[in-house]
Amino acid sequence: MDRIRISGGRRLEGFIPISGAKNAALPLMIASLLTSETMTLHNVPRLSDVRLLMRILGNHGVDAAISGKRIGQSDESGETITLSARDIVDTTAPYELVSRMRASFWVVAPLLARMGEARVSLPGGCAIGTRPVDLLLMALEKLGASIEIDSGYVIAKAPKGLRGGLIDFPKVTVGGTHVALMAASLAHGTTEIHNAAREPEVADLAECLIKMGARIEGIGTSRIVIEGVSRLGGAHHHVLPDRIETGTYAMAVAMTGGDVMLGGARSDLLQSALGVLQQAGVEVLTSDLGIRIRRNGNGLMPVDIETQPFPGFPTDLQAQFMALMTRADGNSRIHETIFENRFMHVQELARLGAKIRLDGDVAYVEGRTRLTGAPVMATDLRASVSLVIAALAAEGETLVNRVYHLDRGFEALEKKLFRCGADIERLSGER
Numbered sequence: 562m563d564r565i566r567i568s569g570g571r572r573l574e575g576f577i578p579i580s581g582a583k584n585a586a587l588p589l590m591i592a593s594l595l596t597s598e599t600m601t602l603h604n605v606p607r608l609s610d611v612r613l614l615m616r617i618l619g620n621h622g623v624d625a626a627i628s629g630k631r632i633g634q635s636d637e638s639g640e641t642i643t644l645s646a647r648d649i650v651d652t653t654a655p656y657e658l659v660s661r662m663r664a665s666f667w668v669v670a671p672l673l674a675r676m677g678e679a680r681v682s683l684p685g686g687c688a689i690g691t692r693p694v695d696l697l698l699m700a701l702e703k704l705g706a707s708i709e710i711d712s713g714y715v716i717a718k719a720p721k722g723l724r725g726g727l728i729d730f731p732k733v734t735v736g737g738t739h740v741a742l743m744a745a746s747l748a749h750g751t752t753e754i755h756n757a758a759r760e761p762e763v764a765d766l767a768e769c770l771i772k773m774g775a776r777i778e779g780i781g782t783s784r785i786v787i788e789g790v791s792r793l794g795g796a797h798h799h800v801l802p803d804r805i806e807t808g809t810y811a812m813a814v815a816m817t818g819g820d821v822m823l824g825g826a827r828s829d830l831l832q833s834a835l836g837v838l839q840q841a842g843v844e845v846l847t848s849d850l851g852i853r854i855r856r857n858g859n860g861l862m863p864v865d866i867e868t869q870p871f872p873g874f875p876t877d878l879q880a881q882f883m884a885l886m887t888r889a890d891g892n893s894r895i896h897e898t899i900f901e902n903r904f905m906h907v908q909e910l911a912r913l914g915a916k917i918r919l920d921g922d923v924a925y926v927e928g929r930t931r932l933t934g935a936p937v938m939a940t941d942l943r944a945s946v947s948l949v950i951a952a953l954a955a956e957g958e959t960l961v962n963r964v965y966h967l968d969r970g971f972e973a974l975e976k977k978l979f980r981c982g983a984d985i986e987r988l989s990g991e992r
């Protein structure tokens with residue numbers, strides 16, 4: 562099992578290319594099930610979650626191919642993936658595959674919309690709270706599907722096809738909105754989604770669906786209207802840059818000090834997090850090239866945050882920000898409002914010397930903490946990268962175990978940081 566070794570204390574200087582967004586690539590790949598024509602996705606990140614989803618889609622009959630690297634392309638240029646679901650050979654998504662990645666549950670929507678039935682195992686994925694799928698199933702029921710749960714499987718049926726309806730989410734759900742968008746695109750009649758997620762990855766999916774022939778209005782707002790069509794076609798689509806990867810490296814630079822250009826990053830995708838970094842005293846400069854993050858010498862101010870659906874501060878940057886706040890010139894308060902139990906990084910950060918007190922869904926972070934290297938364990942995707950960030954600023958050596966969590970969501974993490982001067986390496990195959 563690979564580990565990552567980090568010796569802290571180096572400033573980060575240079576250029577980090579930002580990859581395509583994992584959370585956009587996954588639903589876009591799943592949307593390929595909606596059409597018998599070929600879908601071509603550019604700028605897809607090289608991640609284990611992407612590879613796993615290709616296997617899952619392959620199980621349903623999707624032919625997937627990755628095009629070779631073009632001349633002059635660096636390792637970090639995203640891949641081009643073509644997906645062709647000419648014939649769906651199986652409408653079952655088995656437990657062995659779905660339990661390894663929660664987002665793969667979303668195949669329920671295109672399978673149901675196109676084939677009239679789907680049998681999909683209840684999901685697994687990151688261990689951050691209960692993460693139910695009741696709202697996703699509610700959305701499908703509003704579109705006329707019958708839903709049964711049997712032996713851990715959701716059996717969704719709509720033999721005569723789905724029909725448009727009103728889906729009013731009581732809570733903002735990204736996955737629920739993806740599912741509703743895909744299903745409604747092939748339903749008979751009009752669907753309205755109220756309280757839709759406004760995350761940029763939802764907009765990216767909607768834009769791709771439009772290229773495939775879907776009729777969608779209200780993209781990027783909380784009220785989306787979809788006029789169903791009888792068939793969708795192929796499309797070419799470029800995956801948008803990863804705002805969570807962007808924010809993560811921005812926090813790494815804020816943590817160590819230094820000056821890094823995050824190439825290809827888009828500030829409109831993470832205004833809230835960038836604003837928080839500016840409040841903390843970090844310089845943020847945006848240009849056509851990307852976002853430049855700079856902190857030279859000056860201390861970090863403590864900032865209180867609360868995670869919120871987009872455009873608020875993303876829950877996927879909460880752990881990283883907590884690591885950063887251990888070095889602020891004062892105490893801060895972090896309120897997690899999206900997921901219960903998303904504080905598993907706290908005890909691992911404590912191994913590096915962090916002083917964080919939990920009270921329900923609020924974490925109180927003591928600033929001015931001296932961090933020191935230690936062996937730590939990655940627990941979930943975002944939690945594990947917070948340990949990397951903390952280790953970059955800690956005195957001495959940190960070994961991060963279970964880095965397969967990182968490989969799910971961060972492309973070439975150690976290479977990107979190494980090229981900016983971090984003392985970081987991957988130790989292969991050791992326990």
Ligand code: UD1
Pocket residue numbers: 583584585587663664690691692693694695696697698732733734735736737762876877899900901
């Ligand atoms: C997606 C992201 C994840 C991010 C999260 C919130 C992907 C692959 N994952 O996850 O990185 O942290 O959005 O921005 O894009 N909920 C229910 N019932 C449901 C569905 C959700 O109660 O049926 C609750 C969840 O428990 C959570 C909240 O709604 O409290 C938001 O979850 P949701 O937006 O659905 O997260 P995901 O789509 O799973």
